[in-house]
Amino acid sequence: MNGPAHQFAGTVAAMLTTQFDSEKNCTALHHPAAAAPIGAFLGKLPDMLEPSFRNPNHRQFFHSVAVLGFLGVGMHKLYRWHPQDDSKKLLRALLLIGGAAYLSHLALDAMTSRSLPLLGKI
Ligand SMILES: [Zn+2]
Numbered sequence: 001m002n003g004p005a006h007q008f009a010g011t012v013a014a015m016l017t018t019q020f021d022s023e024k025n026c027t028a029l030h031h032p033a034a035a036a037p038i039g040a041f042l043g044k045l046p047d048m049l050e051p052s053f054r055n056p057n058h059r060q061f062f063h064s065v066a067v068l069g070f071l072g073v074g075m076h077k078l079y080r081w082h083p084q085d086d087s088k089k090l091l092r093a094l095l096l097i098g099g100a101a102y103l104s105h106l107a108l109d110a111m112t113s114r115s116l117p118l119l120g121k122i
Helices: 005-019 032-041 046-048 067-081 086-110
Strands: none
Touching: 005 032, 005 086, 032 086, 046 086, 067 086
């Protein structure tokens, strides 16, 4: 997958996350003008951590099924977390939006012929 595809998927994932989050957890980051750029940026994070430039086997730990699993569990816990103060609400929103964008990257890469390594190298 190329960069623009991951940015687009990250943006869509971020927007969907904000739309399906509950009203009482709403923050400034739930606004599309905030969520979209966060999603676009973090949708490329795995390839920033493990650049594909001239390396067909660049998908290692940060592209792995293990990270996908950890992230899935973490996102579930985050989703169920309902902090009261505003700074924690912002942190929750940032991690949820960013996590969704990161997951969109792994989902797209998983559908390619090289797929994802189970664990990969760090
Ligand atoms: Zn990738």
